[in-house]
Amino acid sequence: MKRTIVQAVVVSCVAVFAAKPAFSQVTVQAGGGIGVMTPLSDYSGTTIEYYAGQTYGLSSGLNLVGKLRAGVQSFVLVGELGLAFLSNSGNSEPGQGNVEVSQTVLTFRIGPEYHFKIPSMPAKPYLGANLALHQFSGETKFQGVSRVPSATFSVESSSRFGIGFGGGVLVAISPTIDLDFGLGLNFMNLGGSEWLDVNLSQDERLDAYLALNDLKDPLFDITDDKHFVADDRSISSFQIIVSILFGL
Numbered sequence: 287m288k289r290t291i292v293q294a295v296v297v298s299c300v301a302v303f304a305a306k307p308a309f310s311q312v313t314v315q316a317g318g319g320i321g322v323m324t325p326l327s328d329y330s331g332t333t334i335e336y337y338a339g340q341t342y343g344l345s346s347g348l349n350l351v352g353k354l355r356a357g358v359q360s361f362v363l364v365g366e367l368g369l370a371f372l373s374n375s376g377n378s379e380p381g382q383g384n385v386e387v388s389q390t391v392l393t394f395r396i397g398p399e400y401h402f403k404i405p406s407m408p409a410k411p412y413l414g415a416n417l418a419l420h421q422f423s424g425e426t427k428f429q430g431v432s433r434v435p436s437a438t439f440s441v442e443s444s445s446r447f448g449i450g451f452g453g454g455v456l457v458a459i460s461p462t463i464d465l466d467f468g469l470g471l472n473f474m475n476l477g478g479s480e481w482l483d484v485n486l487s488q489d490e491r492l493d494a495y496l497a498l499n500d501l502k503d504p505l506f507d508i509t510d511d512k513h514f515v516a517d518d519r520s521i522s523s524f525q526i527i528v529s530i531l532f533g534l
Contacts, residue, residue: 311359313358315353315531316355317529318352318529318530319466320349320351320527321525322346322348323346323347325342325346325372325522326524328342328520329521330343333387341519343376344372345373347370348370349525350368351368351529352366353366362414364396364398365394367392367393367394368391368394369393370393370523372390372391373387378431378432382432383430384427386426389422389423392420393419393420394419395450398414400412401456411455412454413453414452414453415451418449420445422498423440423441425441433491434492442482442497444478446478448475450471452470454469456531467528468526468527470524472524474521475520480500481501481502483497489512502515502516502517502518
């Protein structure tokens with residue numbers, strides 16, 4: 287028994303000393319970037335589809351990102367804070383009414399990246415995955431829309447959990463500065479989906495638009511124009527980001 291313990295201690299010490307040089311290669315980078323987020327699946331669509339409760343009717347918008355990257359050799363851990371601005375405008379029904387819908391998405395992501403070294407090249411490709419927390423907020427403006435008052439309405443803030451996958455290329459422009467060309471595919475409401483009735487004391491069509499409401503309306507009835515969201519709605523997006531990162 288004692289011999290086994292001694293052997294374990296020796297092996298542990300060897301492992302620590304063997305790993306010590308690797309820790310001297312720890313790299314830390316921080317910076318920020320700008321790009322575009324494009325809604326996919328039910329997160330995209332037209333304002334007509336939004337009014338009908340089928341999609342969120344959003345189009346591509348600006349995406350700002352702050353990034354912190356720390357790694358040992360090829361393994362890297364990345365934390366990212368993003369802020370996206372999405373919107374769209376158009377009719378509520380063919381040739382009728384006007385709808386302006388907008389959302390702001392605040393996102394925190396964390397996850398690993400694996401970097402591939404290319405000898406004698408300033409470019410370093412990578413692949414990664416992440417866990418994410420998304421905070422959705424926004425507003426909708428109706429003008430001359432049937433069964434909905436003409437006004438601007440705030441959308442209740444909502445949080446959702448998701449995952450993402452991405453990749454890109456780091457290009458060294460100096461010994462301590464990299465340009466990061468990244469792509470990402472985000473599945474944004476895999477956890478936390480709900481139907482929220484903000485106006486509990488009322489029963490109006492407007493209620494469906496006052497929260498994210500990515501679950502089917504529990505009171506859905508095909509003959510009822512107040513409870514018309516017939517299916518759960520998925521929220522996903524694709525993003526392109528160009529960042530500049532500084533070594534710390």
